[in-house]
Amino acid sequence: MNCLKLSASTALIFLFLLLPVFLAAQFDRQDTLRGAVTPERAWWDLTYYHLDIEVDPGKRTIEGRNTVQYRVLEPGKRMQVDLQPPMALRGAVQNGQLLEYSRDGNVYYIQMPQSLKAGQVYELVLEYGGKPRVAVRAPWDGGLSWDEDENGNPFVATSCQGEGASLWWPCKDHMYDEPDSMLISVRVPDTLVEVSNGKLRSVEKNEDGTHTFHWYVDNPINNYGVNVNIGDYVHWSETYAGEKGALDCNYYVLRGNLDKAKAQFRQVPMMLEAFEHWFGPYPFYEDGFKLVEVPYLGMEHQSSVTYGNKYQNGYLGMDLSGTGWGKKFDFIIIHEAGHEWFANNITYKDIADMWVHEGFTAYSENLYLDYHYGSEASADYVIGTRKAIMNDRPVIGDYDVNHAGSSDMYYKGANMLHTIRTLLGDDEKWRSILRGLNKDFYHQTVTTKQIEEYLIEKSGLDLKPVFDQYLRDTRIPVLACKWEKGKLSYRWEQTISGFDMPVTLLHKGEPVALKPDTEWQRINLKRTDGLKVQRDYYVRLQIKD
Numbered sequence: 001m002n003c004l005k006l007s008a009s010t011a012l013i014f015l016f017l018l019l020p021v022f023l024a025a026q027f028d029r030q031d032t033l034r035g036a037v038t039p040e041r042a043w044w045d046l047t048y049y050h051l052d053i054e055v056d057p058g059k060r061t062i063e064g065r066n067t068v069q070y071r072v073l074e075p076g077k078r079m080q081v082d083l084q085p086p087m088a089l090r091g092a093v094q095n096g097q098l099l100e101y102s103r104d105g106n107v108y109y110i111q112m113p114q115s116l117k118a119g120q121v122y123e124l125v126l127e128y129g130g131k132p133r134v135a136v137r138a139p140w141d142g143g144l145s146w147d148e149d150e151n152g153n154p155f156v157a158t159s160c161q162g163e164g165a166s167l168w169w170p171c172k173d174h175m176y177d178e179p180d181s182m183l184i185s186v187r188v189p190d191t192l193v194e195v196s197n198g199k200l201r202s203v204e205k206n207e208d209g210t211h212t213f214h215w216y217v218d219n220p221i222n223n224y225g226v227n228v229n230i231g232d233y234v235h236w237s238e239t240y241a242g243e244k245g246a247l248d249c250n251y252y253v254l255r256g257n258l259d260k261a262k263a264q265f266r267q268v269p270m271m272l273e274a275f276e277h278w279f280g281p282y283p284f285y286e287d288g289f290k291l292v293e294v295p296y297l298g299m300e301h302q303s304s305v306t307y308g309n310k311y312q313n314g315y316l317g318m319d320l321s322g323t324g325w326g327k328k329f330d331f332i333i334i335h336e337a338g339h340e341w342f343a344n345n346i347t348y349k350d351i352a353d354m355w356v357h358e359g360f361t362a363y364s365e366n367l368y369l370d371y372h373y374g375s376e377a378s379a380d381y382v383i384g385t386r387k388a389i390m391n392d393r394p395v396i397g398d399y400d401v402n403h404a405g406s407s408d409m410y411y412k413g414a415n416m417l418h419t420i421r422t423l424l425g426d427d428e429k430w431r432s433i434l435r436g437l438n439k440d441f442y443h444q445t446v447t448t449k450q451i452e453e454y455l456i457e458k459s460g461l462d463l464k465p466v467f468d469q470y471l472r473d474t475r476i477p478v479l480a481c482k483w484e485k486g487k488l489s490y491r492w493e494q495t496i497s498g499f500d501m502p503v504t505l506l507h508k509g510e511p512v513a514l515k516p517d518t519e520w521q522r523i524n525l526k527r528t529d530g531l532k533v534q535r536d537y538y539v540r541l542q543i544k545d
Helices: 009-019 029-035 256-263 269-280 331-338 355-373 376-387 412-422 427-440 448-459 465-472
Strands: 043-054 060-071 079-083 088-094 100-105 109-110 121-130 145-146 154-159 183-191 194-196 198-206 210-217 229-231 233-242 245-254 289-293 305-307 345-347 444-446 477-484 486-492 501-506 510-514 521-524 538-543
Touching: 029 079, 079 210, 088 100, 088 109, 100 538, 121 444, 183 194, 194 210, 194 233, 229 245, 233 256, 233 269, 233 289, 245 256, 245 269, 269 289, 269 331, 269 355, 269 427, 289 331, 305 331, 355 376, 355 448, 376 412, 412 427, 412 448, 412 465, 427 448, 444 448, 448 465, 510 521
Parallel strands: 043 183, 245 289, 289 305, 345 444, 477 538
Antiparallel strands: 043 060, 060 121, 079 109, 088 121, 100 109, 145 154, 154 229, 183 210, 194 229, 198 210, 233 245, 477 486, 486 521, 501 510
């Protein structure tokens, strides 16, 4: 296949449409309250939510309650619950007792009874409501999308990763703690269908021209993964024969898009086949898999992946790699579904480690190609995405203040993983490591440190300098070479201290394995103008005079 270069205009579209651009920021008290495991969060452990709400598309309001079931780790005097203006808490009730509370910006502090006992489980009912923030540019600008379909029917969806689920419902809005299960009950006009996470338990008809959809999530779920989608949906389903048996796959699309959706969504079984091969069983068999049309581009909501890529391959029809391979798949189906393994199964504890979601999932795009089209296509694609890497800030952000790192977390992260695969040189072992991650960290929240240590242990490679270079530094390693007295001298430059990653040179087309460090070394090689670095390493070659 002929390779197409990524144009400057396409690159700009990529940077400003695909990726949330996280800018350097000054942090205040609200950032700490959102991003840290505060004392008011630390003493209690989530076990269950029942979110029970009515969504009124005409008034653009949400009214209802969230029942929070929690286990006391050690008795606390007050509880932090997050709910952002203009939404407001109306009341907090536990064991029939109305509790006092106060507000501090995006946080409510609830005064707890003195009778709390360690190890006991309690239920707190939070009554709330209001007009939630409107998402101006979903999904990167969080909130509610209040739209209409071509027939004038309401078309509504939530999306809230960066800004937090507390934009529209009261919760413990930090990623470190997830409920073990959840019931989502949503009341909407009876002319519309509502779709949320998990499996549909029932649809309850009400006497006021509304009906309530009850969705049960039988697995831990992160806050931003919870979603509500409302529209004039039509539905069909199929069963995928997966590694753990029969997986229910359900699809919800606007009525006028049924035929093209049935054609485009044939990629779902192809996705499941590829990702179960590389990553292990789909992590939420009990909850099934759904693909749901929404009025924005799409998001990785757990077991309820949302889709708005206009039923075309590529990213809104574009190949983001500039190689042609990006037109072989629907970017949103493959990327957002890849998050079921990396984001929803393995979830970061702190958004500073967001690369664990985005780096592995961007890498899943080329593993999809690898499975269906081969390793050369896979390498072409991931290497092609390097044109979008800015190297503006470290990939890891600031901890405890709800601050993500550079948007390079996507394709710099993917290219780092591709480099590690190359260093390992054993694809079956690499596959076992990726599957092992999803097995050993199954339904867990993690840190970068845990992921790094796991990859180091299972690969048997000293990858610490690699992680420090690509995740914590902004420079691309430069392999400096110079010819001296019939020999080639070489070393790493533009790197962290002690960087000693092995690399393969191509000398007249033949591979030469090197283990450079930051000091000059020499090797007997005849001088040539055709010296190259094997392309699978994300490094640069500089020939010095």
